Amino acid sequence: xxxxxxxxxxxxxxxxxxxxxxxxxxxxxxxxxxxxxxxxxxxxxxxxxxxxxxxxxxxxxxxxxxxxxxxxxxxxxxxxxxxxxxxxxxxxxxxxxxxxxxxxxxxxxxxxxxxxxxxxxxxxxxxxxxxxxxxxxxxxxxxxxxxxxxxxxxxxxxxxxxxxxxxxxxxxxxxxxxxxxxxxxxxxxxxxxxxxxxxxxxxxxxxxxxxxxxxxxxxxxxxxxxxxxxxxxxxxxxxxxxxxxxxxxxxxxxxxxxxxxxxxxxxxxxxxxxxxxxxxxxxxxxxxxxxxxxxxxxxxxxxxxxxxxx
Amino acid sequence: xxxxxxxxxxxxxxxxxxxxxxxxxxxxxxxxxxxxxxxxxxxxxxxxxxxxxxxxxxxxxxxxxxxxxxxxxxxxxxxxxxxxxxxxxxxxxxxxxxxxxxxxxxxxxxxxxxxxxxxxxxxxxxxxxxxxxxxxxxxxxxxxxxxxxxxxxxxxxxxxxxxxxxxxxxxxxxxxxxxxxxxxxxxxxxxxxxxxxxxxxxxxxxxxxxxxxxxxxxxxxxxxxxxxxxxxxxxxxxxxxxxxxxxxxxxxxxxxxxxxxxxxxxxxxxxxxxxxxxxxxxxxxxxxxxxxxxxxxxxxxxxxxxxxxx
Numbered sequence: 374x375x376x377x378x379x380x381x382x383x384x385x386x387x388x389x390x391x392x393x394x395x396x397x398x399x400x401x402x403x404x405x406x407x408x409x410x411x412x413x414x415x416x417x418x419x420x421x422x423x424x425x426x427x428x429x430x431x432x433x434x435x436x437x438x439x440x441x442x443x444x445x446x447x448x449x450x451x452x453x454x455x456x457x458x459x460x461x462x463x464x465x466x467x468x469x470x471x472x473x474x475x476x477x478x479x480x481x482x483x484x485x486x487x488x489x490x491x492x493x494x495x496x497x498x499x500x501x502x503x504x505x506x507x508x509x510x511x512x513x514x515x516x517x518x519x520x521x522x523x524x525x526x527x528x529x530x531x532x533x534x535x536x537x538x539x540x541x542x543x544x545x546x547x548x549x550x551x552x553x554x555x556x557x558x559x560x561x562x563x564x565x566x567x568x569x570x571x572x573x574x575x576x577x578x579x580x581x582x583x584x585x586x587x588x589x590x591x592x593x594x595x596x597x598x599x600x601x602x603x604x605x606x607x608x609x610x611x612x613x614x615x616x617x618x619x620x621x622x623x624x625x626x627x628x629x630x631x632x633x634x635x636x637x638x639x640x641x642x643x644x645x646x647x648x649x650x651x652x653x654x655x656x657x658x659x660x661x662x663x664x665x666x667x668x669x670x671x672x673x674x675x676x677x678x679x680x681x682x683x
Numbered sequence: 684x685x686x687x688x689x690x691x692x693x694x695x696x697x698x699x700x701x702x703x704x705x706x707x708x709x710x711x712x713x714x715x716x717x718x719x720x721x722x723x724x725x726x727x728x729x730x731x732x733x734x735x736x737x738x739x740x741x742x743x744x745x746x747x748x749x750x751x752x753x754x755x756x757x758x759x760x761x762x763x764x765x766x767x768x769x770x771x772x773x774x775x776x777x778x779x780x781x782x783x784x785x786x787x788x789x790x791x792x793x794x795x796x797x798x799x800x801x802x803x804x805x806x807x808x809x810x811x812x813x814x815x816x817x818x819x820x821x822x823x824x825x826x827x828x829x830x831x832x833x834x835x836x837x838x839x840x841x842x843x844x845x846x847x848x849x850x851x852x853x854x855x856x857x858x859x860x861x862x863x864x865x866x867x868x869x870x871x872x873x874x875x876x877x878x879x880x881x882x883x884x885x886x887x888x889x890x891x892x893x894x895x896x897x898x899x900x901x902x903x904x905x906x907x908x909x910x911x912x913x914x915x916x917x918x919x920x921x922x923x924x925x926x927x928x929x930x931x932x933x934x935x936x937x938x939x940x941x942x943x944x945x946x947x948x949x950x951x952x953x954x955x956x957x958x959x960x961x962x963x964x965x966x967x968x969x970x971x972x973x974x975x976x977x978x979x980x981x982x983x984x985x986x987x988x989x990x991x992x993x
Contacts, residue, residue, distance in 0.1 A: 468816050468840055476789030479782050483954075485790060486799060492953045495946050497938035499955045506778050528838050530778060628807035636805050643802045644793075645809045 375668070378412070379403040380420030380428060381441055383653045387419060390657035396664055417667070419660050421651075422447040429453060437673065439663055441656045443518075443649075444598065446571055449682055459677040460663055462656050467521025469649040473596050474566055475525050477620045477642065478505055481592060506530035508563040513578065514597065515543050516683075518568045518649075534558055538574070559586035564594060571598040572682035581606035584616060592618040596648035599623040608634045611641060622648040685978070688722070689713040690730030690738060691751055693963045697729060700967035706974055727977070729970050731961075732757040739763060747983070749973055751966045753828075753959075754908065755987055756881055769987040770973055772966050777831025779959040783906050784876055785835050787930045787952065788815055791902060816840035818873040823888065824907065825853050826993075828878045828959075844868055848884070869896035874904060881908040882992035891916035894926060902928040906958035909933040918944045921951060932958040 375398055379387045388403035402409065407427035415432060418425055419439045425432075426447040438448070440461040448459060480486070482503035491498035510526045512519045515535040523545035526533045535546035536558045550558035555578075559565065565587060569575040579593070580603040587593070593616060595602060604625055610616040618640035624633075627646055635641050663673045677683060685708055689697045698713035712719065717737035725742060728735055729749045735742075736757040748758070750771040758769060790796070792813040801808035820836050822829045825845040833855035836843045845856035846868045860868035865888075869875065875897060879885040889903065890913040897903075903926060905912060914935055920926040928950035934943075937956055945951050973983045987993060 469814060472789050472814055472816070472839065473793065476786060476793050476795070479786030480790055480795060483783065483786050483957075485786070485795070488954055488957075489796060489952065491955075492946070495941060497953075497955050499938075499957055501960055502957050504779060504782055506782070525838065528835065529782065628809075631805060636802070642799065643807075644798055645801075645807050647793075647798075647809055647812050650811055 374398050374400055375417055375664075376415045376434075377401040377417045377419060377664075378409060378415040378428075378432070380407060380409070380418055380424045381405060381653075382421065382424075383441075386653035387441075387657060387660075390653055391419075391660065394657070394661045396661065398668060399664070417664070426450075426453070437663075437667060439660045440677075441651045441653075444571060445677055445683075449679060455679045458673060459679070460659075460673050460675045461677050461683075462651065462659055463517045463675045465652075465655040465659060466649040467518050470518050470568065470596055471521050471525040473622070473644075473648040474522055474594055475505070475529065477594060477644075478510075478564055478592070481618065481620075508532070509534065509561060510564045510566060511536065511558055511562040512546070513565065513567040513601070514569040514575075515540065515546055515549075516568070516570075518597075519543065520545065522566060522568065534562065555583050556586045559583055559591075560588075562587055562591050564592050566594045566596070567601050568597040569601045570683035571600045575601050577601070577603045579603060579607065581609070584610040587616060589615055590617050592616075592620065594620040596622040596644075599625045599627070604633075604635070608638050611638050616640075618642075620644065622646055684708050684710055685727055685974075686725045686744075687711040687727045687729060687974075688719060688725040688738075688742070690717060690719070690728055690734045691715060691963075692731065692734075693751075696963040697751075697967060697970075700963055701729075701970065704967070704971045706971065708978060709974070727974070736760075736763070747977060749970045750987075751961045751963075754881060755993075759989060759992055765989045768983060769989070770969075770983050770985045771987050771993075772961065772969055773827045773985045775962075775965040775969060776959040777828050780828045780878065780906055781831050781835040783932070783954075783958040784832055784904055785815070785839065787904060787954075788820075788874055788902070791928065791930075792818075818842070819844065819871060820874045820876060821846065821868055821872040822856070823875065823877040823911070824879040824885075825850065825856055825859075826878070826880075828907075829853065830855065832876060832878065844872065865893050866896045869893055869901075870898075872897055872901050874902050876904045876906070877911050878907040879911045880993035881910045884992075885911050887911070887913045889913060889917065891919070894920040897926060899925055900927050902926075902930065904930045906932045906954075909935045909937070914943075914945070918948050921948050926950075928952070930954065932956055 382405050384403035384405050407424050412431035413433040417437050422440050422445045435457050437458045443462050445461050509532040511534040513536050515537050520543040523533045523543050527545045533546050534548050536550045541549045578601050620642045622644045666673050692715050694713035694715045717734050722741035723743040727747050732750050732755045747768045753772050755771050819842040821844040823846050825847050830853040833843045833853050837855045843856050844858050846860045851859045888911050930952045932954045976983050
C-alpha cells in the first residue's frame with residue numbers, strides 16, 4: 374500500500390480525479406493545509422511546491438513529489454533537502470501557452486485595441502491589419518512549451534528561431550542558437566517569446582544587450598518567468614521606442630507593485646500571471662501516469678534536476 | 684498573343700508581379716480607370732469586380748475575367764452579360780481569415796479587453812481566462828476558407844461542426860449538417876462563424892430561428908458576407924442577452940451607418956471589413972496559374988457558376 378498526500382488549493386478536485394482513476398494499492402489524504410496530521414507516513418506527495426515546501430520538514434517518509442506546477446522554485450532552495458524524486462508538470466501547458474502567445478500576437482497584428490477604440494468613438498476604421506504569416510518568431514527556450522509554440526507558429530506560416538542551452542530536438546524550429554549567439558538570434562525578429570525556466574543560467578537573459586539587438590518593430594512576450602528579464606532595461610527600451618511593445622504575464626515581484634514603471638510604460642500589456650493555469654484536469658493524468666510507473670518500478674517522467682533547476 | 688487588361692486599384696503592383704512571372708504570349712495594360720481606351724481588344728481581364736462591371740459594356744472581346752476578390756456580386760446581376768468565364772480568388776484568404784477568427788476567439792476567452800481595462804486602472808487582475816481547447820465551433824460554409832478555419836480549430840483542440848449545401852469534403856469537420864438541420868447544427872456551439880458567400884440561398888440564413896437555437900454563451904463571428912445576417916434579429920439577441928457576443932466584419936450596408944443599432948449594441952466588436960484583404964502578392968499567383976491553363980487549353984481553376992453565385 375502507498376500513502377499519498379494531496380496538498381493543493383484544489384485538493385478536492387484532485388481527490389475526485391484520482392479516485393476516478395481507481396489506482397491500485399493507493400491510500401490518499403487530500404488537504405490544502407500543510408499542517409496535516411501524521412505527515413511522516415506519506416511516501417508520495419502531489420501538490421503545489423509552495424505548500425509542499427511548508428510541510429517539507431515533517432514529510433520524513435516522503436520519496437516522491439509530483440508538482441502541480443511547471444515551476445518548482447520553492448523546492449530548489451539549496452538549504453532544503455533533496456533526498457527525494459521531484460517531478461514537475463510538463464506537456465500540459467503548451468496548448469494554453471499557444472493560445473496566449475498567438476492570441477496576443479494576432480491582437481497586435483490586427484490592431485484589436487485600436488479598432489475597439491475607433492468603434493467606441495463610432496468611427497468606421499478600415500485601417501489594413503498586419504498578419505503573422507511570413508513574420509519571424511524567436512523562442513527563448515524550446516522545451517515542451519516552446520515546441521508547442523513552434524508548432525503553432527508553423528501552422529500560421531511563421532519562421533521560427535530557437536535559443537536553447539544545447540538541445541535541437543524540435544523539427545518546427547528553423548534555426549537554432551546557443552550560448553553566445555544571442556545577438557544573431559535576436560536579429561530581425563518580429564516577436565521574441567521567453568518560455569525559459571527560472572535558473573541561474575537564465576537570470577536576466579533578456580537584458581539591455583539582447584533588447585538592443587532586436588529591431589525596433591519587435592514585440593517581447595513573456596509568459597515564462599519574470600526573473601529572466603532585466604525589467605529596468607525593458608522599460609527603457611519601450612519608453613525610448615527602441616522596442617515596439619511588450620506583453621508581460623510574469624514579473625520579478627507579483628502582484629506587480631502599484632508604483633512599478635510598467636504600469637506607466639507605453640505599449641505594455643499586463644496579464645497578471647494568467648497565461649497558463651494549473652488545472653487539475655490537466656495535471657491529474659500526469660500524476661496517474663507517473664504513479665503507474667512508480668508502482669511498476671519504472672523511471673518517472675519529468676524528473677527535475679535540482680542542480681539545473683528544471 | 685493574348686491581350687490582358689489589369690483593372691485594379693493596385694494596377695501597378697499587379698503589373699510588376701505579372702511582368703516578373705514572364706508569361707509567354709502576353710501583352711498587358713494596367714489601369715485603375717474603367718474608361719480605358721480600345722477596351723474591345725482585351726481577351727482577358729484581371730481586376731476588382733466593381734471596376735470590371737463599369738467597363739463591362741465596352742469589353743466586347745473579353746473571354747475570361749479573373750476576379751481579385753472572392754466575392755463577385757457586382758458581376759452577378761442578372762441584367763449583365765454572362766458570355767465569358769469568370770474565375771474568382773480562392774485558396775488565398777484562408778490564412779488571413781484564420782488569424783482573424785482565432786485571434787478574436789482567443790481575445791474573448793482570454794478576457795483581453797477586460798484585462799486591458801484593469802491595467803489602465805492600475806489593477807492586477809488574476810481572473811482565470813478560458814480556452815479554445817475543448818470548445819465547439821460551427822462553420823456556416825466549408826469551402827476553402829471554412830476548411831482553413833477547421834484545420835486551425837483542430838490545431839487548437841476544438842470540436843468542429845460544418846453546415847454546407849451538400850459537400851462533406853473536409854476531414855477536419857467532425858460533423859456535417861445540411862438543409863433543414865440548422866437547429867441541430869447550432870445546438871451547443873460556443874462559436875458560430877459564417878463564411879458563406881452571398882447567394883440567394885444564404886440570404887439571412889442567420890435569422891431569429893438560428894440565433895435562438897444557439898446557447899446563450901455562444902458568440903457569432905461574421906467575416907463573410909453581411910447579407911447572410913438578419914441584423915435586426917442579431918441585435919435583438921445580443922441586447923436581450925440570448926447571445927453572449929458578436930464579432931462583425933461585414934454588414935448589409937458599409938460603412939456601417941452612423942445611426943446603426945450595432946454601434947450601440949453591447950458585446951459587439953466591429954472590425955470594418957478588414958478580416959481578409961485582397962493582396963496582390965496572394966492573387967497574382969492565382970492569375971499566373973490560370974493563365975498557364977488558359978494558354979494550354981485546360982480548364983481554369985475557381986470558375987464561378989453564375990446561377991449558384993460562387
